[in-house]
Each structure stands twice: as structure tokens, then as C-alpha cells.
Amino acid sequence: xxxxxxxERDQFExxxxxxxxxxxxxxxxxxxxxxxxYEDGREATxxxxxAAYGRESGPVFRRVGGEIxxxxxxxxxxIGPNDEYWDLIFIARYPSAGAFLEMVTxxxxxxxxxxxxxxxxxxxxxxxxxxxxxxxxxG
Numbered sequence: 001x002x003x004x005x006x007x008e009r010d011q012f013e014x015x016x017x018x019x020x021x022x023x024x025x026x027x028x029x030x031x032x033x034x035x036x037x038y039e040d041g042r043e044a045t046x047x048x049x050x051a052a053y054g055r056e057s058g059p060v061f062r063r064v065g066g067e068i069x070x071x072x073x074x075x076x077x078x079i080g081p082n083d084e085y086w087d088l089i090f091i092a093r094y095p096s097a098g099a100f101l102e103m104v105t106x107x108x109x110x111x112x113x114x115x116x117x118x119x120x121x122x123x124x125x126x127x128x129x130x131x132x133x134x135x136x137x138x139g
Contacts, residue, residue: 056112
């Protein structure tokens with residue numbers, strides 16, 4: 001089973017080619033390590049390391065205009081692999097893709113991201129844009 005922690009270069013290049021001047025939502029699906037994997041060997045759980053990431057990256061996230069618009073703790077998967085589970089799912093809204101790029105290249109954020117890398121066993125990060133409202137599920 002593959003584990004995804006950081007974007008692959010090809011995926012990030014696709015992200016950068018999409019429009020940068022419109023609001024985006026980023027769907028985050030996170031599975032934490034039982035024990036964080038810090039390079040310096042410090043002791044923490046994955047959840048504790050992710051909390052440190054939130055504390056240290058939060059000021060940059062807010063400075064670029066990011067906000068959490070929904071957060072939830074998964075309870076059961078009705079459709080999908082039984083062995084795929086997530087500890088936390090949330091949606092972050094950015095005023096533009098450019099704001100997201102500004103955040104991930106910020107020097108303060110680049111220091112904080114070590115906590116995320118130590119915390120995460122597996123994750124999904126999916127960029128979305130607003131869809132036409134329409135009627136029902138299909139829009």
C-alpha cells in the first residue's frame with residue numbers, strides 16, 4: 001500500500017498550471033502515525049506533531065487569507081475500501097491558488113512543515129473549485 005505525504009513534482013506542476021486568481025477549496029484527508037517520525041528522534045504522537053504543525057503554520061495560513069470552512073472526524077466508510085481510514089478530514093478555503101502557493105513557499109511555513117511530514121502516515125490533498133449550483137446532486 002502506498003502512503004502519500006508530500007505532493008509529487010508532476011502533480012504540483014499540474015496544480016501550478018491551473019488558474020491562480022480564483023478561490024479554491026482544498027480537501028484534506030489525514031491519517032496520523034501512531035508515533036511521529038521526526039528526523040531528530042524527538043518523541044511525539046502523530047496527532048501531537050500535527051497539532052505542532054497547525055500552531056506553527058497557522059499564522060502563515062491566516063496571513064494569506066486561508067480559512068478552515070469545515071472539519072470532521074470520520075466515523076465509518078460506507079463506500080470505499082474497508083482498510084482505508086482517516087483520522088481527520090477538513091476543507092481549507094484560499095482566496096486564490098496563488099495564496100496557497102504563497103503559503104507553501106513561505107520560509108516560516110517551510111520550517112513548520114517538518115511537523116506535518118513527521119505526523120502523517122497517509123493523506124490526500126485535492127484541489128477543488130466552485131461548481132455551478134444546479135439542482136440535486138448532479139448540479
